[in-house]
Amino acid sequence: MKQHIALYRTWRPQFFRDVVGQQHIVKTLQNSLRENRLTHAYLFNGPRGTGKTSAAKILAKAVNCQHGPAEEPCNECDTCRRITEGAVMDVVEIDAASNRGVEEIRDIRDKVKFAPTEVRQKVYIIDEVHMLTTEAFNALLKTLEEPPGQVMFILATTEPHKIPATIISRCQRFDFRRVSxxxxxxxxxxxxxxxxxxxxxxxxxxxxxxxxxxxxxxxxxxxxxxxxxxxxxxxxxxxxxxGGVAADQFKKLSVLIRERRIGEALQLVEQFLQAGKSPDKCVESLMHYFRDLLLIKIVPDSLASTERILDPASFAETAASFSREELFESIEVLNRYHGEMKYSSQPQILFEIAVMKLCHLQGQEAPSPQASPSSPVSAGQGEDWAVLKRKVEQLEQTLSRLMASSPAPASGQVTTPEPASRGPADQFGARRSGPAIRKPSVNLEAFIRDQESPLFKQALSKWSQILALVKEMKITVHAWLVDGEPVSLSNDQLLLAFKSAMHRETTEKPANKQLIEQAIQQVLGHPLQLVAVMNQEWKDALAEEPEAVEEMKLEPDEEQQGSKSPWVDEAIQLFGEDLVKIKKD
Structure with a gap:
């Protein structure tokens, strides 16, 4: 009985012309063989199963063929046959995944010094070279830089970004692409x-x-x-x-989702699971199905859609019932649940939840005309609205009580939450008896006038240093603070504009605020107080042009002006008022 050999081994390329989908690489290598312009090191990288190792062995045969070097190996001479069988000791194929240590590479380094004994040129094919250790790469580096004349290295990898740049720079790199x-x-x-x-x-x-x-x-x-x-x-x-699902089954499921027939959709999901389908595979395939629908809707005649889709007409009919926004949101939902399945012990439940979530999305965009007010879906929506309404009413009542129980601050005063008391080392202001309640809006006129102050420019230029110091002191405070952006500084108060209200409120908690102010003082060498405002409030304040106010100044008389000359002040500082006498002309 003849032993069966796997098809991928039987039909492994033995000539350059058999390598599928890599014509740009094949042509370059054949030109190098014809013109005898071969280099000492090659790097073949690309996805798995695209012909990297096969091309390396074909190149080894073409270089050492008894009728060559030629553009194609003959595969008939003794050398070609023995290289194919792996029986030539001068053509060595190494799996770096299992021979990744420095000792194996040192052994290669010692052996390359000797001339080949059976063929014209020694060839070392190192597969999955990115698996080598750092020490092994260092041992290989010198050999790649100055190899003997009769040695060729061919490195193959699926992850070239893990290879040191010093190794890549000494090789001719060929990028194998996915076969179309x-x-x-x-x-x-x-x-x-x-x-x-x-x-x-x-x-x-x-x-x-x-x-x-x-x-x-x-x-x-x-x-x-x-x-x-x-x-x-x-x-x-x-x-x-x-274990896949046919496209017509996904079409049926997409119709049920579009019409918000949750019960029938879940029954179809149960059929998939009863048939032994993997939940994560089903979610992944459904995500690809919605991707194809989106593709056929946006670019129906593109090459990408015609390659992937078996029946474009059927896909176009289904895609017409969805909007682009619905397809985008459906893909995002499926992608999120597919990622969560990797860490869940009940992936089938997540599959069902994902389908129900998709039905809910379609209901938000375009409610089904078949849904009546008494249907379970409408009732469920009514309950959700009732819960949200109650929560909003509770929040409004709580806010009203807080505003009524706190005294209103004086006009133009900026009030921020402060600690009840500060330690002796406090340099930012007087002690306060209790936390103050912030006004809904901050008086920003002074901050708008002082945007160009030198101290603010210094704080702005060193803001990254302040963030780094806060991160060292407490990383959780840094996570909230990065949402804020310094926009102005006035009266030793640094104004930050926040995009998120939650980030702003957390940053202003007494403990967090005190830590940030300490970091500011350490970096700038000057104590500043932190004041926060929402980004939109700051933009609105900038949009309002302040009225021009003419300043009234008292001009000193000539005698006073002369007594305050800069050189007089400097003389007083140097010698003291007792020794300096001012004489009038």
């Missing part, structure tokens, strides 16, 4: 014809979509599906085998 849908379908169709697998075109397209641009994943899935079905492989077979 058409190229995958063409390659899968060729393999099916060679292997005698009868399969529908829609099934091939579904396989290509599931592989997400990885050719090896697509071939592996094709191998699994050909074993699943004894006859012709259909689209329904692939959906059943992969």
């Amino acid at each position: 849908l058409d190229e995958q379908i063409s390659r899968l169709d060729y393999i099916c014809r060679q292997e005698g697998v009868d399969i529908e075109q829609e099934a091939l397209q579904y396989i290509a979509r599931l592989s997400q641009g990885g050719m090896r994943d697509a071939v592996s899935l094709l191998d699994q599906i050909s074993s699943f079905s004894s006859g012709k492989v259909t689209y329904e077979d692939i959906v059943a085998m992969t």
Whole structure:
């Protein structure tokens, strides 16, 4: 009985022309081989299953082929066959995930000094090179910088950002891209014809979509599906085998969501779960379905929509019943619940909640004409409104009691919550007997006049230092303070404009406010008091042009003006009033 070999191994590319979807890389390498302009180090990076390691082995064969170096290896000579089998000791393939230490790299560094014994050039293929330790990269660095003339390094990785820049700069980098849908379908169709697998075109397209641009994943899935079905492989077979949900089922679910038929929608969800579907996979697939609806609605004739969507006409009909805002919000809801499923022990409940949430969103945008005032949905909405109304009334009553029990501050006075008492080290003002109640609006005239004060410019330039010091002192206070922005300074009071009322109120708590003021004094060397205002209040105050007020000044007479000359004041400071006598001319 002949042993079965996995299709991805059987159809692994052996020539450059067999590498699917990487023509830009293949052409560059073939030109280098033809012109004999090969370098000593290459870096192949890209998603998994796109041909990085296969291209590395083909390059090793092309360099060492007995009929080469040539643009394509012959795969017939003894050298090509033995490199394919992995039997040439001068062509070494290393898995950096399991050989990531410095000792393995030092062993390579010691062996590269010796000339190759079996082939023309030594080739080291290091797969998943980003898994090497820092010490291993340091050991590899010198060898990559000044390698022997008969050695070539080919590094392959899926995460190039984890490789030190010093390593990347010494390699020629090639970025492998995801294989397009058409190229995958063409390659899968060729393999099916060679292997005698009868399969529908829609099934091939579904396989290509599931592989997400990885050719090896697509071939592996094709191998699994050909074993699943004894006859012709259909689209329904692939959906059943992969645990997915057919597009027509999602269409039915989307219609139930749009019409706010929550009961029937939950019954359909239960059918999915009873059929063994994974809740997180269903939510992910439903999110992709709404994504396709949005795509067909915004750019119906784009390449992205025609590649992903099997039946554009059916999608266009469903997409017409949703607005763009509804589709955007639906995708956001599904994405949020899909992320929460990773940490939940009951993902099926989150799936049901996500569907009910989608029904609620559609109800907010366009209530269904079938819903009557006596329906459960309308009753539920009425209860929500009643609860919200009661809460608002309670808040209004509480606010009225607070305003009635507190004395109104004098006009133009800025009052902020302060501690009941301060310690001896307080330099910001006199002690206060109790916390003051802030006026609904702050008098901002003085702050508007003093926006250009030198001290404010200094505070503004050092605000990042103040934030950093607050973060060191207490990180939670820093989290609230970053919402505020310094806008003015007047009478040793620094005015901050906040976007969020909650951030403003938390920052003004006595303990938090005192800590911030201490940080300000340490950075600026000058005590300032913190005053807060909402950003919109500040903008409104700036929009109102203040009336021009003519200032009345008393002009000193000539005798007084002369006595206050700067050089006279300086002489008095240097020698004292007893020794300085002012004589008139």
